[in-house]
Amino acid sequence: MAVSLSEGWALDFILWRHADAEDGVPDDARKLTVKGEKQAQQVGRWLKSHLPEGARILVSPAKRAQQTASALGREFETTREIGTGASVMSVMAAAGWPNAKGAVVVVGHQPTLGCIAAALLTGTEADWSIKKGCVWWFSSRSHDDGTQAVLRTVISPEFL
Numbered sequence: 720m721a722v723s724l725s726e727g728w729a730l731d732f733i734l735w736r737h738a739d740a741e742d743g744v745p746d747d748a749r750k751l752t753v754k755g756e757k758q759a760q761q762v763g764r765w766l767k768s769h770l771p772e773g774a775r776i777l778v779s780p781a782k783r784a785q786q787t788a789s790a791l792g793r794e795f796e797t798t799r800e801i802g803t804g805a806s807v808m809s810v811m812a813a814a815g816w817p818n819a820k821g822a823v824v825v826v827g828h829q830p831t832l833g834c835i836a837a838a839l840l841t842g843t844e845a846d847w848s849i850k851k852g853c854v855w856w857f858s859s860r861s862h863d864d865g866t867q868a869v870l871r872t873v874i875s876p877e878f879l
Contacts, residue, residue: 733774736826739754767792775796836849
C-alpha cells in the first residue's frame with residue numbers, strides 16, 4: 720500500500736523531470752540513455768511507494784518523458800499541454816493547481832518545470848534548473864491569506 724506524504728493537504732503537485740536522454744533530432748524522438756533508464760527506475764520505485772492510489776499522471780508526448788513515466792508502472796495520460804516548450808500556465812492548468820484535490824504527477828521538461836518550481840516558491844517565474852530524473856513534490860493548502868505552496872521533498876536519483 721502506498722504511503723501518502725500529504726494527508727490533509729488539498730493537492731499534491733509532483734514535478735518529475737524526464738531522466739537522462741540521448742542528444743539528437745527530432746527533439747521529441749530522443750530516447751533515454753542507459754543512465755536515464757536507471758534513473759527512471761530508481762525514482763519510479765520511490766514514487767510507487769509514496770504516491771496515493773488514484774494519482775493522475777500527466778506526461779509529455781516526448782519519447783524520453785514517456786519512457787520515464789513508464790518506469791512508474793501506472794497508467795498515464797499523454798498531453799501536449801506539458802510537452803516540450805509548454806508554458807508554466809498550461810502545465811499548471813492541466814494539473815489543476817492549486818484547486819484540484821488528490822495528487823498529480825507531471826513528467827515534463829526544462830525550462831518549464833524549473834520556472835514552475837520558482838513560481839510556486841517565490842511567486843515569480845525564474846530560470847531554475849531541475850536536474851534530470853529529479854522529483855520536486857509540492858502540496859497546496861489553504862491558509863488565512865490564501866493558498867500556500869509547500870515544498871515537501873526533492874528527490875534525486877543518485878540519492879536513492
